[in-house]
Every structure is written in C-alpha cells, then in structure tokens.
Amino acid sequence: MQSKPIVLSILDVVSIIVLGVAAYLALVFAPTELVMGDVQRVFYFHVGTAWVGLLGFILAAIAGIAYLTTKDMKWDRFEVAAVEVSTMFFFITIVLGSIWARPVWNTWWTWDPRLTTAAVTELIYIAYFMLRQGIEDPEKRARFGAVYTLLGGLSAPITFMVIRLFRTIHPVVIGSQSAEAQGGFSMTTDMRTAFFFSLFAFTIIFIDLIWHRIRLGRLQDKVEELKLNLSL
Amino acid sequence: MEITPDTSGYMIAGYIITFLTMCIYVFSIYRRNKNLKQDLETLKSLDTKKTKKK
Numbered sequence: 001m002q003s004k005p006i007v008l009s010i011l012d013v014v015s016i017i018v019l020g021v022a023a024y025l026a027l028v029f030a031p032t033e034l035v036m037g038d039v040q041r042v043f044y045f046h047v048g049t050a051w052v053g054l055l056g057f058i059l060a061a062i063a064g065i066a067y068l069t070t071k072d073m074k075w076d077r078f079e080v081a082a083v084e085v086s087t088m089f090f091f092i093t094i095v096l097g098s099i100w101a102r103p104v105w106n107t108w109w110t111w112d113p114r115l116t117t118a119a120v121t122e123l124i125y126i127a128y129f130m131l132r133q134g135i136e137d138p139e140k141r142a143r144f145g146a147v148y149t150l151l152g153g154l155s156a157p158i159t160f161m162v163i164r165l166f167r168t169i170h171p172v173v174i175g176s177q178s179a180e181a182q183g184g185f186s187m188t189t190d191m192r193t194a195f196f197f198s199l200f201a202f203t204i205i206f207i208d209l210i211w212h213r214i215r216l217g218r219l220q221d222k223v224e225e226l227k228l229n230l231s232l
Numbered sequence: 233m234e235i236t237p238d239t240s241g242y243m244i245a246g247y248i249i250t251f252l253t254m255c256i257y258v259f260s261i262y263r264r265n266k267n268l269k270q271d272l273e274t275l276k277s278l279d280t281k282k283t284k285k286k
C-alpha cells in the first residue's frame with residue numbers, strides 16, 4: 001500500500017479549514033433574510049452540495065466514456081469515487097431543501113419538477129451501486145457501470161435546467177425564474193460572499209474525498225486480485 | 233412592519249444533518265480502508281505460505 005501523499009494530507013487540512021470558514025460565513029457573517037428568517041442560511045450549503053453533486057455525476061459520465069474507450073481500470077475507480085461522493089452530497093442537498101421548504105412552502109415535500117428530477121437522480125445513482133454489487137467479473141462490472149453512468153449522467157443537466165425550462169415553485173438563484181416561484185430573494189454583497197465561498201469550499205472538499213475514495217478503490221482492486229490468485 | 237419568523241430550529245437541524253452525514257461518510261472511508269488493509273495483510277501471508285509449500 002502506497003503511503004499517503006503529502007499533498008493529500010495538506011488537502012485534508014485545507015478542507016477542514018474551508019468547511020469551517022464556509023460555516024462561519026453562512027451562519028454568522030451573512031445577514032438574516034427578513035422574510036424567511038434563519039432557515040434561509042441552509043441555502044449556502046444546499047447550493048454548494050448540489051453543485052458538487054451534479055458535477056460529480058457529469059464527471060462520472062466522462063470517466064465512463066474514458067473507460068469504454070481505453071479499458072483502463074483507473075477510469076472505473078474514478079467513476080465509482082465520483083458517483084459515491086456525489087450521491088452523498090446530493091443526499092444532503094435534498095434533505096436541506098426539504099428542511100427549507102417546511103417553513104417557506106409549508107410542506108416537507110412536493111412533486112415539483114425540480115424536486116422530482118432531483119429525487120430521480122439520487123435514486124438512479126443508488127441503483128448504480130446495486131447494479132455493481134450484482135456483477136462479479138470486474139471487467140463486466142466496469143463496462144456496465146460505464147454505460148450506466150453515461151446514461152445516468154443525462155439526469156444532471158436535466159435537474160439543473162428544469163427550473164429554467166418549466167413552471168416551478170423552486171426559486172432560481174442565477175437567471176430568471178418562473179412567476180410561480182416561492183421563496184426567492186435578492187442576495188446582498190455579504191450573502192454573495194458566503195454563497196461563492198461555499199461553492200469554493202465544497203469543491204475543495206469534493207476533490208479531497210474523491211482522492212481518498214480513489215485510493216480506497218485501488219486497495220479494493222489489490223485485495224480482489226490477491227483473492228483471485230489464491231483461489232487459482 | 234413584518235416580523236421575521238423564528239426558523240432557527242430548521243436551520244440548526246439542517247446543519248446538524250449536513251455535518252453528521254459528512255462525518256459518517258468520512259468514517260466509512262476510514263473503516264473500509266482499515267478493513268481492506270487487514271485483508272491485504274492476511275492474503276499476503278497466505279500467499280507467502282502457498283509459495284513456500286510449492
């Protein structure tokens with residue numbers, strides 16, 4: 001097993017620091033939104049986690065294409081890492097959205113186009129792991145996984161664009177929103193600072209976690225290979 | 233003048249769930265890594281024994 005790279009150790013520390021700063025900016029530095037109150041503060045982490053969640057699903061689709069063209073297992077490891085980390089972040093996005101919706105929309109959940117596509121996306125990637133669990137042959141598993149993430153990757157831009165294309169009650173942060181939207185607000189300069197720093201912080205944390213997950217995948221492959229050698 | 237509602241309970245719940253989920257995930261990576269390292273050591277020693285027998 002290779003020892004942990006120094007850059008990764010530094011990234012671990014940086015991730016903890018930026019997470020702390022992002023939390024400070026969201027909870028203390030940013031002003032309280034007058035109509036919604038403190039619950040609006042979940043917005044900073046809601047968008048931050050959504051950004052890395054959808055980014056990871058797209059990166060996984062690209063890794064899927066790379067695997068199918070090169071047959072190099074490193075792309076399969078990257079794909080699994082991207083999907084796993086993004087599924088975790090996207091779960092947080094959905095939960096935070098639901099918590100925000102309770103006082104603002106007066107409901108925990110509604111089958112609005114954005115919420116529906118987000119839920120479908122999350123379920124698609126949970127099913128991805130079930131699919132992989134069911135396939136023993138590593139090459140077949142990687143091939144099926146690549147095709148799956150390639151098709152599943154379509155759900156990420158759909159989820160992003162749905163609030164810009166359909167009538168929805170979900171507010172739009174950047175761009176024009178539907179007249180039906182409820183809970184939208186204009187960001188002040190301090191709110192923008194907290195918002196953009198949160199996007200930056202979650203990008204750093206995302207890279208850090210992906211790196212750790214890729215190393216774990218490498219170790220898994222080694223164990224699998226040794227098991228195969230011993231059984232022969 | 234409109235009074236800002238007290239929705240801090242929802243905010244606290246949201247942040248607790250966020251940090252808890254991330255902590256559980258980081259712990260799961262640590263745990264899986266530890267278990268795999270143990271498996272690797274066991275398999276390596278079995279492999280050495282097998283080679284010696286040959």
